[in-house]
Amino acid sequence: MSIPAAALRVVRPVVASPGGVAAAGADYVVVDRVRKVYNEGSRQQVEAVAPSSFAIKAGEFVALLGPSGCGKSTLLMMIAGLDAPSQGTIGVAGHALTQPRAETGIMFQDPTLLPWKSALDNVLFPFLAAKRAVGPADGPTRARAATLLDQVGLGGFHHHKPRQLSGGMRQRVAICRALVYEPDLLLMDEPFSALDAITRDEMNLVLMKMWEEHHRTALFVTHSIREAVYLADRVLVMSRRPGRIIEDIRIPFARPRGLEIGETVEFNEICGHLRGKIQHTPQ
Amino acid sequence: MPTAFAAALLLTWQALVVIFGYPKVILPAPSDIFVALRDNSAMIWQQTVPTVRDTLAGFALAALFGVGLASLLSFSRLLRDAIYPLIVVIQLVPKIAWTPLFIVWVGIGWPSRLTIAAFIGFFPIFIAMMAGLESTDRSLVRLCRGLIATPWRTFWLVRLPASTPYLFAGLKIAITLAVIGVIVAEFISSSEGLGFLILQSAALLRTDIILAAITVLCLVGLVCYGAVHAGELAVRKWHGE
Numbered sequence: 001m002s003i004p005a006a007a008l009r010v011v012r013p014v015v016a017s018p019g020g021v022a023a024a025g026a027d028y029v030v031v032d033r034v035r036k037v038y039n040e041g042s043r044q045q046v047e048a049v050a051p052s053s054f055a056i057k058a059g060e061f062v063a064l065l066g067p068s069g070c071g072k073s074t075l076l077m078m079i080a081g082l083d084a085p086s087q088g089t090i091g092v093a094g095h096a097l098t099q100p101r102a103e104t105g106i107m108f109q110d111p112t113l114l115p116w117k118s119a120l121d122n123v124l125f126p127f128l129a130a131k132r133a134v135g136p137a138d139g140p141t142r143a144r145a146a147t148l149l150d151q152v153g154l155g156g157f158h159h160h161k162p163r164q165l166s167g168g169m170r171q172r173v174a175i176c177r178a179l180v181y182e183p184d185l186l187l188m189d190e191p192f193s194a195l196d197a198i199t200r201d202e203m204n205l206v207l208m209k210m211w212e213e214h215h216r217t218a219l220f221v222t223h224s225i226r227e228a229v230y231l232a233d234r235v236l237v238m239s240r241r242p243g244r245i246i247e248d249i250r251i252p253f254a255r256p257r258g259l260e261i262g263e264t265v266e267f268n269e270i271c272g273h274l275r276g277k278i279q280h281t282p283q
Numbered sequence: 284m285p286t287a288f289a290a291a292l293l294l295t296w297q298a299l300v301v302i303f304g305y306p307k308v309i310l311p312a313p314s315d316i317f318v319a320l321r322d323n324s325a326m327i328w329q330q331t332v333p334t335v336r337d338t339l340a341g342f343a344l345a346a347l348f349g350v351g352l353a354s355l356l357s358f359s360r361l362l363r364d365a366i367y368p369l370i371v372v373i374q375l376v377p378k379i380a381w382t383p384l385f386i387v388w389v390g391i392g393w394p395s396r397l398t399i400a401a402f403i404g405f406f407p408i409f410i411a412m413m414a415g416l417e418s419t420d421r422s423l424v425r426l427c428r429g430l431i432a433t434p435w436r437t438f439w440l441v442r443l444p445a446s447t448p449y450l451f452a453g454l455k456i457a458i459t460l461a462v463i464g465v466i467v468a469e470f471i472s473s474s475e476g477l478g479f480l481i482l483q484s485a486a487l488l489r490t491d492i493i494l495a496a497i498t499v500l501c502l503v504g505l506v507c508y509g510a511v512h513a514g515e516l517a518v519r520k521w522h523g524e
Binding site: 104114126129161163164 | 522523524
């Protein structure tokens with residue numbers, strides 16, 4: 001990178017917190033006693049998420065870590081506005097959430113690309129899907145989409161269709177699509193869980209780089225302890241179903257982080273601590 | 284390989300007719316059919332035009348209604364639950380059996396033949412389109428919701444293009460059925476078309492002309508099917524396959 005990351009960093013206007021005080025590092029996402037119950041009132045009633053509360057500060061990268069089926073994805077979908085809580089409230093940027101927001105970027109477990117559109121057109125899809133300030137044909141917007149693809153290492157693949165790309169490459173396109181409309185909040189639901197370990201490390205590096213360049217408030221759901229510790233400023237641990245937050249720790253490593261921090265004693269101590277938390281969850 | 288086999292079959296046919304001397308009225312040799320085709324080419328061509336016209340128009344109507352109704356039902360759970368099972372049941376009745384009814388309703392001219400072709404072609408298109416729309420990747424639909432796309436935009440940008448490979452499976456069946464529909468309608472009541480020619484030639488015991496007309500029908504069917512198939516290949520290529 002010839003340009004220092006700090007120069008590219010977009011400084012977002014900090015929206016007034018629910019208290020009305022605008023300040024850097026204010027709570028950007030507030031999850032207040034949110035509970036999710038499926039098939040409520042029926043015999044098959046399942047409590048997916050036990051009442052949970054936490055907050056994410058503006059600009060913070062938070063990982064939500066938990067075993068499979070603990071309700072962490074459900075929680076993320078509720079913060080995305082794609083699923084409604086059974087109880088409790090979610091506030092984003094000072095507003096109560098009732099439906100998906102135009103300013104949230106989402107990455108799913110699958111790349112979910114349109115097979116008939118090229119990589120570049122997939123990145124531009126958010127401008128086609130909904131009315132935004134500019135359309136997909138807007139010159140600067142196309143240029144930004146192209147730059148994003150270059151940044152994730154897909155320089156020569158702008159016009160390839162998804163079927164011609166590998167799994168890791170498709171997920172890179174999905175990263176670009178989630179960033180292209182400059183969302184203020186980035187939600188990621190185990191985006192790399194379907195990839196092999198080597199590609200996954202690679203994708204973590206790409207994501208780190210992109211996050212350092214396009215600083216966004218971010219929530220990353222994963223069941224990989226190392227991935228969570230490597231990526232996040234803060235790790236929240238969820239218990240087995242019904243999921244609730246059982247640990248909330250700060251990750252002290254300075255940025256930019258290289259993959260080599262994974263070899264340090266401190267990194268492995270944190271991982272060990274988190275593993276203990278997950279394994280000794282009282283049922 | 285299939286071409287070689289067909290040629291061998293024709294040769295055997297020719298040889299059998301020549302060797303055993305079957306009367307031309309019962310089984311004309313391929314050469315007789317060719318002669319009939321050549322000598323009556325103007326008349327056969329004249330009868331081919333209405334058949335092709337009614338087939339294509341009926342097919343177009345079938346596509347319009349099949350895609351239109353399936354699209355409409357994809358927007359409303361209530362409509363879908365009310366109408367879809369009904370259509371599946373009607374579908375089970377042999378459609379050809381409705382032909383005389385349409386002639387009573389629409390008359391004996393080309394409108395009735397076109398209606399029958401459209402009616403028969405409608406079902407495979409409608410059912411394929413329903414399957415395509417229902418099997419649209421749920422995660423793509425969820426992505427659209429996350430990107431605050433309206434249901435209409437989600438339909439236009441994602442559900443409709445995603446279902447085109449299914450649609451073409453239905454179109455391929457529908458085009459062959461449309462030809463059948465038109466021929467049957469021409470059998471029942473018509474004064475033009477290849478179906479009419481076949482029936483008239485049978486009355487005159489002109490087996491050679493019947494087989495010449497069937498040969499032309501084969502070619503018509505092949506060309507129509509080939510065109511739809513080419514469309515399908517183009518769509519698959521567009522989907523990056």
